[in-house]
Amino acid sequence: MISTVVWGTGNVGRAAIRAVEAHPALKLAAVLVHNPDKVGRDAGELGGLDAQLGVRATDDIDAVLAVSPRAVVYAASGDIRPDDALADIIRAIEAGAVVVTPALYGFYDQRTAPPELRDPVLAAIADGGGSLFVSGVDPGWGNDVLPLLISGLGTTVDVIRCQEIFDYSTYDQEDSVRHLVGMGHPMDYEPLMLAPTIPTMVWGGQIRLMARALGAELDDIRETMDRRALDATVSTRTMGEFEAGTQGAVRFEVQGIVDGEPRIVIEHVTRIHSSCAPDWPTPPDGGDGAHRVIIEGRPRIEVTVEASDEGANRSAGGNATAVGRLVSTIDWLVDAKPGLYDALDVPLRPAVGRLGRRER
Template identity: 80%
Template sequence: MIATVVWGTGNVGRAAIRAVDAHPALRLAAVIVHNPAKEGRDAGSLAGIDRELGVPATTDVAAVLAARPRAVVYAASGDVRPDEALDDICRALRAGAVVVTPALYPLYDHRNAPPEFRDPVLAAVAEGGGSLFSSGVDPGWGNDVLPLLLSGLGSTVDAIRCQEIFDYSTYEQEESVRYLVGMGRPMEYTPPMLIETVPTMVWGGQVRMMARALGVELDDIRETLERRPLEKTVTTRTMGTFEEGTQGAIRFEVQGIVGGEPRIVIEHVTRIHPDCAPDWPVPPDGSGAHRVVIEGRPRIEVTVEAGDEGENRSAGGNATAVGRLVGAIDWLAEAGPGLYDALDVPLRPAVGRLGRSQG
């Protein structure tokens, strides 16, 4: 079995522990935490599994990597600490590990990644013999393998639209929601995630990958943005109060332009409460969904809803993103050292996992 480490126990890390435990080819070897209060706690408890896994969490990164684990699921955030995340991942690669992570957006499309991200990774791969697969935002498959699969079901394709439609009131990551995305902030505040060119940095790689798979040349990548204020003060279960007049909803697109028209589009429609921007697209269950629309003949529309961790509705998207990454580990271990993207790594059936309850 492949000795696998989960590094981080937040929204993504909890799902990663469960996914590794459920995978018949993997063995959970260690769990790395940053918070000393979590040190020594059993991985099963941290992941919300109703049994102990016999793996106590540790803050000792050096000791874990010195044991030369075959794989690392890097689940720590890279949103506000990209340099630290890159350093961590390179440490794991130099230890010879297969690394899968959603943390480094520029490396989703590694062929076009900035040198400051790509070069250290290539050097670490050459030194240690590890490999890296980065994917996962929104939740990875929704902006690459699923739309490409669906495009092959039609006779003609005029445009591809990938949507994330989400109510953040169920989310449990306040720093990202308030600071990065700007919910509850004054309308004159410019959230880091919405600064011009940042959406393209995060999602442009997926637009380029889809264009590459479809055999088309992009004229350009463009961005659009709309914001709406809250019309009344609302209180959320997980993050407290958001005041009337502050930002309550955002809608933006990252558009791949082909022949002067937006043909490959990744769109986000995000609210802090269902009452804000009710005229914008809404998810079927009111909480969250991922949707792919293939405009052409025939027109194809597929909406995916995933639930996990009870009322934390964001957890379903996290869990499917993690499932894609963890499910790739054994393939990557066989494929050998290198830098991989979503077009390289096949999406495979859940062999050996049918009926494996974690209750």
Template identity: 85%
Template sequence: MISTIVWGTGNVGRAAIRAVQAHPALRLSAVLVHDPAKVGRDAGELGGLERALGVPATDDIEAVLAAGPQAVVYAASGDIRPDDALADVVRALRAGAVVVTPALYPLYDHISAPPECRDPVLAAIAEGGGSLFVSGVDPGWANDVLPLLISGLGTVVDAIRCQEIFDYSTYEQEESVRHLVGMGRPMHYEPPMLAPAVPTMVWGGQLRLMARALGAELDDIRETTERRPLDATVSTRTMGTFEAGTQGAVRFEVQGIVEGEPRIVIEHVTRIHPSCAPDWPAPPDGGDGAHRVVIEGRPRIEVTVEASDEGENRSAGGNATAVGRLVNAIDWLVAAEPGLYDALDVPLRPAAGRLGRKQR
């Protein structure tokens, strides 16, 4: 079995522990944490399982990597610490591990990644013999393999739209929700995630990757943003109160322009409460979130995917599917040559050996 560590135990890492534990080819060998309060706690508890796994969490990065894990699921956030995240991933690659992560946005499409991000990774792969696959937590499959697969069902493809529709009220990453996205902040506050060029930095790689797969050339990448205030104060289960008049919803697009028209679009519609911006797209059943792909052409094709995990929490379901895409690639990457891979390289395979399989 492939010895695998999970690095980080937040929204992504929690799902990663469960995914590694359930995979018949993987063995959870260690869990790395940053919070001293989590050190020594069992991975089963941190992963939301109902039993202990006999793997206590540790913050000793050097010791864990020195043990020579074959794979690392790097689940620590790269939102507010991109340089640290890159340094961590490079460190794991130098140790010879296959690394899968959603944290390094520029490497969604490594061919267009800036040298300051790509070169250290390639050097670490050459030195250690590991591999890296980066796929988004938004989730990545909804902005690459799913739309590309569906596009192959059409006769004429005029445009592709990928939508994430998400209710942040069930999310458990308050720093990102309030500071980066601006939920609950005054409307004059400028959220870092919505600053000009930042959405392109985060999602532009996925547009370039899809364009490359479709044989299209992007003339430009454009951004549009719209924000709405809350009409009333709302309370959330995990992040407290959000006051009336503060930002309650955001809608933005990152548009890939082909021959002067937006032909490949990634759109995010996010709210802190369903009552805000009710005229914007919403999940079809009024749930917490959905991912939708629309192929405009002949025929017109629309596919909506909803996932739930940790009970009926669809925000956790989105994380779980994003993690599934990454974790399920590990055995393929271990068998492949060392290298830097993207979503066009790594196949999406059936869940072999897992039909009806209970979490071990």
């Protein structure tokens, strides 16, 4: 079995522990944590499982990497610590591990990753013999393999639109929601994630990757942005109150321009409460999240995916499916040559050996 480390136990890491434990080709070898309160706790508890897994969380990175695990699911955040995340991942690659992660936006299309990111990773691969595959947590498959698969069902394709529709009120990552995205801040506050060029920095790689797969020449990548204020103060289960008049919803697009028109579009519609911007797209049944791909052409094709996990929580379901895509590729990556991979390199992997298998 493939010895696999889960590095980080937040929203993504909890799902990663469950995914690794359920995969018949993988063996959970260690769990790395940053919070000292989590050190010594069983991985099953940290992953939200009912069973003890016999793996105790540790913060000793050197000790974990010293035994050369074959794979690492890097689930720690890269949003507010991109340099630290890159350094961690390089350490794991130099130790010979296959690393899968959503943390490094610049590698969504690895061929166009900036040299300051790409060169040290390639050097680590050459030195240590590991590999890297990055796919987004929003989730990546909704902005690459799913729209590309569906596009092949059409006779003509005018526009490919990928939507994430998300209610943050159930999300448990307050720093990102309030400060990176700006929910609850005054409308004149400019959150980092919404600043000009930042959406392109994050999602532009997926636009370029889809254009490459479609054989399309991009003229440009453009952004649109719209923000709405809360009409009334709202309270959330995980992050407290968000006051009336502060930012309550955001809608933006990253547009791949082909022949002067937006032809490949990644759109995010996010709210802190369902009452804000009710005229914007919503999940089909009024739930808290959905991912949708719309192919405008002949025929017009629309596919909506709603996933729930940790009860009926669809924000957790989105994380779980993103993690499922990453974890399912580990055995393929282990058998492949050491290298830097993206979503066009790594095939979709069926749930071999997991049909009917129950979570512990």
